[in-house]
Amino acid sequence: MSPKSRTFIEQARRAQIIACAVEVLADQGYAHTTLARIAEQAKISTGVISYHFGGKKQLIEAVVAEVARVATDLMVPRILAQSTASDGLRAYIEGNMEFMRLHRKPLLALVEVITHTPGEEGGPGPYAAQAEVAIADLEKVLGWGKRTGEFRDFDQRSMAISIRGAIDAVPGRLLHDPGFDLDLHTRELVTLFTLATRRDP
């Protein structure tokens, strides 16, 4: 029935291992995320991970896919529910912040993986595409507002890169800045980019 039919217990184990990988990634960072530590967290032996995922690379892939799925499920409906591009942009920013608030550790894990997984010889890294997609999605929202005349005449790509950059700066704050106020920051971000994108009054 399911696309890749798996035992129930198999699915449970996979989910548990992914959860433990997220935990270790978020708590100890990519560099300290070894199969041994993940196995220790799950109170299993390292072989189990290879058994269920084939290898570390595939486990990481599964982590990314899982977190990306959760993030998408959370954010996409919120954006599509808006009736103006301006509200769409607001929903995009708020959705991202909401995800960070609700799924702190999965987010941090995702960031660790995306920023630290090395590519070949200084190449782009296997998860660069993930970031590319996020920018492309953002560009769609911006294009929408451009067409409706809600937004001023900026370079869409530059704006998308900058919004994404501003959003991507948040996880680092969340991690190590105890005084960081996510709700305040969300409001400020929305205001910032509303002012920056709106057609001049």
Added chain:
Amino acid sequence: MSPKSRTFIEQARRAQIIACAVEVLADQGYAHTTLARIAEQAKISTGVISYHFGGKKQLIEAVVAEVARVATDLMVPRILAQSTASDGLRAYIEGNMEFMRLHRKPLLALVEVITHTPGEEGGPGPYAAQAEVAIADLEKVLGWGKRTGEFRDFDQRSMAISIRGAIDAVPGRLLHDPGFDLDLHTRELVTLFTLATRRDP
């Protein structure tokens, strides 16, 4: 004369090794930056590096200090030369972009080090302070404009974090996005944050 008196040859060696470390970091990424590769680049043996710097950690510290020094020398005077906060912010952004244009490899090396150097047990990472300083500097510029009434009433810290985030998104583009236009992006960034910070017209 110098605070830590070193022979001339000693200084030359250190400079050479730092330059090679920058090269390897920028070309191959943090993960592939081993002492062996740096030594190979410098056509010396690995022992020399330990001899002159004590260890890999100290070498990386020296790289960061060196690049930060160059960046500061380039940017600080430009900002201080401005007479309005608005021009100061413009100079901050343009200075950062100019640095990226003139010193691509040192910048990329710095980014690699700051983003990848692991801390202890998920701690802040030894170069988080560096980012903190950059944000603090930015806050000063923003505070200046707040006091003079040039800027609207935003949360200084949130704005600083967002500007920094937008700037920090650039190196990644520079690395792997062949169509990226730094000059266009610089102009867009200045416009973006001018609109976002100015007192409502």
Added chain:
Amino acid sequence: MSPKSRTFIEQARRAQIIACAVEVLADQGYAHTTLARIAEQAKISTGVISYHFGGKKQLIEAVVAEVARVATDLMVPRILAQSTASDGLRAYIEGNMEFMRLHRKPLLALVEVITHTPGEEGGPGPYAAQAEVAIADLEKVLGWGKRTGEFRDFDQRSMAISIRGAIDAVPGRLLHDPGFDLDLHTRELVTLFTLATRRDP
């Protein structure tokens, strides 16, 4: 009835597993012959193999016994049917070649096992005896011809080792030499050793 009474289904399972082990050994080689791969080939789980055979070692033993049985059944009657030692030697060689022609995979599997199964600390390897028996059988044929005066006065053991060596060189050819002509080679082998063993004319 049978010495080790087994249910029918048990015997069928064992036969199936042995057949799959032969397949994997012949197709992928000893090094790639893992219980997991044999189980995959048989579309069963690895536990079944351990269940029916006790372990990998015993499975391999069963493979060897099975193939040796087939080989013996094919070759021994052919040799015994001859009336002269010279014809006996011819039948020995032709029988071996015929077996290779008819049972390529079992033969290759057998060769893989015999040549690759490691002994303890460089000891003889558990299937050295198998080879010993083959040589001993050959010596009997040679002794027969010596007694009847058909053969010249050579050292029986040396001759047996050499004939066996020449025969054992064939599987390797069969495997990787696409131009190898088994029928031609069989005729040449018979001629070669007929000339080498006959009483000088």
Added chain:
Amino acid sequence: MSPKSRTFIEQARRAQIIACAVEVLADQGYAHTTLARIAEQAKISTGVISYHFGGKKQLIEAVVAEVARVATDLMVPRILAQSTASDGLRAYIEGNMEFMRLHRKPLLALVEVITHTPGEEGGPGPYAAQAEVAIADLEKVLGWGKRTGEFRDFDQRSMAISIRGAIDAVPGRLLHDPGFDLDLHTRELVTLFTLATRRDP
């Protein structure tokens, strides 16, 4: 000066490690030949091997090259010194046997490597070419005698394969057959293949 300039001490280490690898291969067999055991034999740490050879594969390659060099140096001049093809064949056989007598362990090591190094998915194995060369060399000697009329009209390739097979049967005897008489066997081999190849009297 030297093709690959190496320190003296580097060359000595390499030679020592190769010698220890030969020792372990010959004494314990391919399956038990791990970097750990070779390192133990050499009383060094496993890292040294990787340091000097890059990896296990390259070490094995070096072992093969070294032994092949010694074998070639020993045998080729002996064969070339002969004035008839018949003597050339005799020299080929005697040269091989002499090598086995003088360099038992290197030979056994070579045999272990050639027969046990696995290829991909049941492919030929990386050292199959080595065996191919040996057969080709033998074919040259046989072709020589065919042209001079010393040899009868046999299939050269079949004969070469058979002679090689008979020779390759010897190492196994040397290893585990305590009663094996190499000198006797050499004489018998020469007689055998002289009778098998000569033009009928």
Added chain:
DNA sequence: TATGAATGAGCATTCATTCAT
């Protein structure tokens, strides 16, 4: 000062075997 040889801990991975269901 500089070299390069050597170390040793840490890593992912493979695989025969075991066992509860």
Added chain:
DNA sequence: AATGAATGAATGCTCATTCAT
């Protein structure tokens, strides 16, 4: 009888660091 989940030991490899020369 069969499953498949889990184990744990073993292996090759990488790399920062140390040290005698």
